[in-house]
Amino acid sequence: MTVMETQGLAAKHAARRLAAASMEEKNRALAAVADALLRRQDEWLAANAADLEAARAAGMRPALLDRLALDEGRVAGIAEGVRQVAALPDPIGQVVKTIRRPNGLKIEQRRVPLGVAGIIYEARPNVTVDAAVLCLKAGNAVLLRGGKEAFRSNKAVVAILRDALEASGLPRDCVALVEDTSRQSAQEMMDLTGYLDVLIPRGGPGLIRSVAANAHVPVIRTGEGVCHVYVHQDADLDMAARILYNAKCSRPSVCNAAECVLIDRAVAEDFLPMAWEYLKNKNVVLHGGPEARDILGDFVVPATEEDWDTEYGDYQLAVKVVSGFDEAVDFIAAHSTGHSEAIVTKNYTVAQRFLDAVDAAAVYVNASTRFTDGFEFGLGAEIGISTQKMHARGPMGLEELTSTKYVIYGSGQVRE
Amino acid sequence: MTVMETQGLAAKHAARRLAAASMEEKNRALAAVADALLRRQDEWLAANAADLEAARAAGMRPALLDRLALDEGRVAGIAEGVRQVAALPDPIGQVVKTIRRPNGLKIEQRRVPLGVAGIIYEARPNVTVDAAVLCLKAGNAVLLRGGKEAFRSNKAVVAILRDALEASGLPRDCVALVEDTSRQSAQEMMDLTGYLDVLIPRGGPGLIRSVAANAHVPVIRTGEGVCHVYVHQDADLDMAARILYNAKCSRPSVCNAAECVLIDRAVAEDFLPMAWEYLKNKNVVLHGGPEARDILGDFVVPATEEDWDTEYGDYQLAVKVVSGFDEAVDFIAAHSTGHSEAIVTKNYTVAQRFLDAVDAAAVYVNASTRFTDGFEFGLGAEIGISTQKMHARGPMGLEELTSTKYVIYGSGQVRE
Numbered sequence: 068m069t070v071m072e073t074q075g076l077a078a079k080h081a082a083r084r085l086a087a088a089s090m091e092e093k094n095r096a097l098a099a100v101a102d103a104l105l106r107r108q109d110e111w112l113a114a115n116a117a118d119l120e121a122a123r124a125a126g127m128r129p130a131l132l133d134r135l136a137l138d139e140g141r142v143a144g145i146a147e148g149v150r151q152v153a154a155l156p157d158p159i160g161q162v163v164k165t166i167r168r169p170n171g172l173k174i175e176q177r178r179v180p181l182g183v184a185g186i187i188y189e190a191r192p193n194v195t196v197d198a199a200v201l202c203l204k205a206g207n208a209v210l211l212r213g214g215k216e217a218f219r220s221n222k223a224v225v226a227i228l229r230d231a232l233e234a235s236g237l238p239r240d241c242v243a244l245v246e247d248t249s250r251q252s253a254q255e256m257m258d259l260t261g262y263l264d265v266l267i268p269r270g271g272p273g274l275i276r277s278v279a280a281n282a283h284v285p286v287i288r289t290g291e292g293v294c295h296v297y298v299h300q301d302a303d304l305d306m307a308a309r310i311l312y313n314a315k316c317s318r319p320s321v322c323n324a325a326e327c328v329l330i331d332r333a334v335a336e337d338f339l340p341m342a343w344e345y346l347k348n349k350n351v352v353l354h355g356g357p358e359a360r361d362i363l364g365d366f367v368v369p370a371t372e373e374d375w376d377t378e379y380g381d382y383q384l385a386v387k388v389v390s391g392f393d394e395a396v397d398f399i400a401a402h403s404t405g406h407s408e409a410i411v412t413k414n415y416t417v418a419q420r421f422l423d424a425v426d427a428a429a430v431y432v433n434a435s436t437r438f439t440d441g442f443e444f445g446l447g448a449e450i451g452i453s454t455q456k457m458h459a460r461g462p463m464g465l466e467e468l469t470s471t472k473y474v475i476y477g478s479g480q481v482r483e
Numbered sequence: 484m485t486v487m488e489t490q491g492l493a494a495k496h497a498a499r500r501l502a503a504a505s506m507e508e509k510n511r512a513l514a515a516v517a518d519a520l521l522r523r524q525d526e527w528l529a530a531n532a533a534d535l536e537a538a539r540a541a542g543m544r545p546a547l548l549d550r551l552a553l554d555e556g557r558v559a560g561i562a563e564g565v566r567q568v569a570a571l572p573d574p575i576g577q578v579v580k581t582i583r584r585p586n587g588l589k590i591e592q593r594r595v596p597l598g599v600a601g602i603i604y605e606a607r608p609n610v611t612v613d614a615a616v617l618c619l620k621a622g623n624a625v626l627l628r629g630g631k632e633a634f635r636s637n638k639a640v641v642a643i644l645r646d647a648l649e650a651s652g653l654p655r656d657c658v659a660l661v662e663d664t665s666r667q668s669a670q671e672m673m674d675l676t677g678y679l680d681v682l683i684p685r686g687g688p689g690l691i692r693s694v695a696a697n698a699h700v701p702v703i704r705t706g707e708g709v710c711h712v713y714v715h716q717d718a719d720l721d722m723a724a725r726i727l728y729n730a731k732c733s734r735p736s737v738c739n740a741a742e743c744v745l746i747d748r749a750v751a752e753d754f755l756p757m758a759w760e761y762l763k764n765k766n767v768v769l770h771g772g773p774e775a776r777d778i779l780g781d782f783v784v785p786a787t788e789e790d791w792d793t794e795y796g797d798y799q800l801a802v803k804v805v806s807g808f809d810e811a812v813d814f815i816a817a818h819s820t821g822h823s824e825a826i827v828t829k830n831y832t833v834a835q836r837f838l839d840a841v842d843a844a845a846v847y848v849n850a851s852t853r854f855t856d857g858f859e860f861g862l863g864a865e866i867g868i869s870t871q872k873m874h875a876r877g878p879m880g881l882e883e884l885t886s887t888k889y890v891i892y893g894s895g896q897v898r899e
Contacts, residue, residue, distance in 0.1 A: 083816065086840060124546065133764045166861050172850060174860055180840070181872050264872050280676065280699060305893045313897035399497065422890045424502060426595070434588060443898065444590055444889070445582050449600045456597050456680050456886035460875040470872035471486025473860070475849025476840045479722045481729035482859065 071255050074210060074243045075262025078183045083206035083242035086180045088237060090157040093204060096235040096471045097153035103231040104146040104224070114136055114223035117194060122216050130320075135190045135217055144194050148448065152200045153367075155447050158465045159206045171475050173476040177196065178469045180206030182264035185256055186450075189270040190214035195221050198269070199228055199242045201450050208241045210263065211225060214270075215248035218392045222246070258280035264470075267463075269451055271380050274282035287458060289451030292322030292406040293378050294436045297395045297421070299412035302336050306433065307411035312345035313435040314393055314409065319381050322438040322452060323407050323429075326378055327385040332358070346384065350390035355386035375402045392417060396424050403427055405454045407436035428454055428461040486623025487671050490626060490659045492744045494599045494765045498624035499658035502596045504653060505781075506573040509620060512651040513569035516616065519647040520562040520640070530639035531608060538606075538632050546736075551606045551633055552588065555849035561612050564864065568616045571863050572769050575622045578605035587893040594885045596622030601672055603694060605686040606630035611637050611694045615644055617866050621884035624657045626679065628672055630686075631664035638662070644888070673698035680886075683879075685867055688794050701718055703874060705867030708738030708822040709794050713811045713837070715828035716747035720754050722849065723827035728761035729851040732824065735797050738868055739823050739845075739855040742794055743801040745811045748774070751804045791818045808833060812840050817844055821870045823852035844870055846876040 068076070086092075104111070115137040122135055149314040164176040186198045186206045195211055202209040213221045221244055229239040245252055257266060260283055267287050268278035279288050296314050298307040314325035330338055341360045346353070353363065354370040367386060374385045375398075389395045399408055409431035410421040418432040429439040441449030441462035459467035484490070501509075521526070531553040538551055580592040600623045602614045610626055618625040629637045637660055645655040661668055673682060676699055683703050684694035695704050712730050714723040730741035746754055755778045762769070769779065770786040783802060790801045791814075805811045815824055825847035826837040834848040845855040857865030857878035864879040875883035 083840075083842075086842070111667040151601070167860055172854065176877075182842075206709070282699075283696060285701070285871070287873075297766060303895070308898055310895065317898055356600070424499075425503070426499075426598075429889040429891060431891045432893055434891055435898050437898040438588065438891065438896070439889075443584070445584055457703075460886050461592075461889050469878050472843065473845040473855075473877050475573065475847045475850055475854065477848055479726065479849040480854070481725055482733055482851050482853040 069255065070247070070254065071259060072262065074240075074245070075183065075259050077240040078208040078210055078243055079128050079262055081238035082182050082206075083179065085158075085203070085208055086206050087189070088206065092236065092481040093157065093206070095152045095236050097149055097200060097204065098233050099231040099235040100196075100228055101146045101149040101153070104142060104149065104196065107227050108139065108142045109130075111142065111220065111258060112139070114219040115437050116415060118217055118219045127216065131190065135192065135220075137192055137220065140458045141193065145193050148197060149200050152204050152448050155204065155465060157204070163471055169266060170480050171312040171444060172480055175474050175476075176471050177474055178466070178479060179472050180470060181470050183208045183262060183264040183469065185210045185212070185259065185284070187212045187256060187268045187274065188214065189265065189274065190216035191387075192217045192220040192224060194269055195224055196268075197448070198450055201448060201465065202468060205465045207264075210243050210256070212245035212248070212253065216247055218414060220307065250449055252279060253278075256264050259285060260284055265474060268334060272465075287451070287453050287463065288455045289463065290322040290406075290452050291378065291404040291452050292324065292452075293327065293376060293402060293404045294325045294407045295327045295329055295399050295403060295409070296325045296436065297329040297332065297399070297408070297410045299335065299392065299395075299414065299417055300333040301409055301414040301417065302334065302338075302340055302411040303327060304334060306399055308342045308345050308465055310409065310411055310433070310435050311342055313385050314437055315346065315351060316349045316382065317435070317437055319379070321437075323386070323411075323436050324380075325436050327375065327387060327402070329387050329389050331395070332388050332390055335359070336362055339386070349382045352383040352384050354383065356388065361447040380405070388404050392420070394413060396421070399425055402466060406438040407431065409434065409436050428452060485671065486663070487668065487675060489696050490661070491599065492677050493656040494624040494626050494659055495678060496863060497654035498596065498598050500654050501619070501624055501657050502575075502598075502622050504622065506575075508652065509573065509622070512567045512653045513565055513616060513620065514660045515647040515651040516644055517562045517565040519571070519643050520558060520612065522564065522696075523643050524555065524558045527558065527636065527643065528555070530635040534633055534635045539796045547606065551636075553608055553636065553738040557609065561609050562653050564606045565616050565780050566614060568620050568864050569872055570887060571620065571881060573620070574885050586896050587894060588896055591890050591892075592887050593890055595888050597884060597886050598656065599624045599626060599678060601626045601628070601671060601675065601682040601700070602680045602886065603628045603669055603682065603684045603686075603690065605690065606629065606632035608633045608636040608640060610645075610685055611640055613864070614866055617864060617881065618884060619657060621881045622703070622797060623884060626661060626672070628661035628664070628669065633767060634664055644679065645854040652790065654838070665750045665755060669694075670697060678699055683866060700872075702881065703867070703869050705869050705879065706822075707794065707820040707870050708740065708868075709743065709792060709820045710739060710741045711743045711745055711776065711815050711819060711825070712741045712852065713815070713824070713826045714747065714750065714754055715808065715811075715826055715830065715833055716749040717830040717833065718750065718754075718827040719829055720750060720757055724758045724761050726825065726827055726849070727758055730853055731762065731767060731800050733851070733853055734799065735795070737853075738794075739852050740796075741825075741852050743791065743803060743818070745803050745805050745814060747805050747811075749804055751775070752778055755802070765798045768799040769802050770799065774804040775802040794820075808836070812837070815841055821869060823855040825850065825852050859862065891899070
């Protein structure tokens, strides 16, 4: 048995115990986790300082260093997040459906944990706690494999989590860290059939595509966001410019940010200068074809075919002038990652057709794509935004981290 | 582009059209399919006769020949099944959840089709129609790869289906048959990422395990059934014997049939002879350990470790004497495929503990495992019994062949 199989088996055993834990037991454990994160933050911060020093020495970019860095304020925020998850309703045991059959069988469809979740992610130590805590609340054991740049931080915090679980009466092995951060260990995790019930990659598009392409355990793809804002010819153009600016610039690094604007030819000449009035505040680099360049001149660099499929993740935007609704919808079907898509229009019929025709986790009329988020939808904390159609689509909260089972109460029934 | 990629792309296009089809359009198409199956049954039966002749010449076993064979009565039953699916409520467009946000956003979670489903199955021509029709009703295009022994039958009936779809105004490519029945074509289908939204293997455990182990597209595992009946020491022993007999013998070839009985040591000596009074009617071969052999003598052949994980699919049954509840539940956790598990007991607390502790798609108290079935649960036609935890668990009907999307009605909202 490999080290990871041994961890997987331990997680399976822990998951059986956790599946039987009461809501009170789980909430007590989460409160203990939040307390321990604060009480033992010096351990976590010291480990994080060592990670940061090594990362700086290795020349890590400032934006990535910032994601890696912890301080007292961030730890307090993470601990507060744990308490918020503890306060969420427990999905486990909820009765989804009840059926009574003519032969007297009483059938109940109940919500149960998935079992053991695997998370593969990059160098963000907050993900370690956020992901573990959501999995625990939904009754799942979790096997975590974070990026090697955050290894010391993750090792420190997972020890704190495991101690807190044990002290509150749940198995330590409800949470485990994969200590080998090589590429091989990622592949080993993707092949951990029989131990992992689900594998969720969290990180950049490269990581997610690679896991989806190579995994043999069930995967949930999250957070791939080539999102479009389509400015229809009947749009309120000022509203469209404000929505586009928000969708692109309010936080360009996240998956629900827009990467491409589609504009009906009939309004392109009016709209593009209006949009630029907003976008120029962030020096957004526009990638467009000849039509966009005719209108905005040198503010637009020539787009290549690649631009239409690129998740820039920063202040860059692809610009495409289209002949109308059908071309826009076909373009979205060809280039969207199925995350969030928006139309701006005053036309009722066109709005309804867009909602029907566009195949994505979230489809908007007259609002920014940036709202695709568990909290913004009123659903609470999430482990990611699923862009696939199986199991869960859109913000993946506690309920999406569960399965169901049928329980059947009989009195001797046999089938004819 | 390979032949299969070309089919996949055509199916994707057809799926977009089908997703926009109204309930009336889909039902009209299904009615046309049912009519065409009857009107053109001679074509189907002639192709089936050729398949049967070739299979007989190749020495196919009688049980398999029977599964392959069609006649007028079977065709009439299949056509009637199509009409029943047409009569089911349309899941597409159902609103699963509605949320109103303080900022005025109105969010709706709607049921939508999965897209393109792939089905890999063996030489049962009725599956071709049953699977296609369920997929169509749920708005999905379908790519079918049946066993080579049924190829002529499948080719004939898929032509009938495609003609009927086209005549009723839907794209022919909503249904397509993979004409290459080699092993490579199965692997090609498992790798058809970007075209297939889900792949469902239907057939024996070997086929299902192979698809689950080798596929890179999302898979739903169905129909693997190593199911147990656990006779607790507080059972009504006559009820237990009748339930066991029904679970094993009413149709041993299906996935919800029992393969193993667990018996508390305290009642083994009383129970086994009572059970044998029933089981001997079908000459059931018992595979058991020394304790079972001490009680029933030569009716029990020595069990090997393999027996505990075998889906016999016929009149054979593994027999295991256990020390009590904990051993029974641990044994089930170790050997069950997570399909259907039953306890027979008069003890209220033990019954509840079993329902909580056993992790399977269906968990029974005092009833036969044979009820795990869409119709028996009152849920209608199904494409299989899912034994996995992701996406769907238990009978997979129309609803389980769908996904959801969020649609958001705004009036200019941007995120702060």
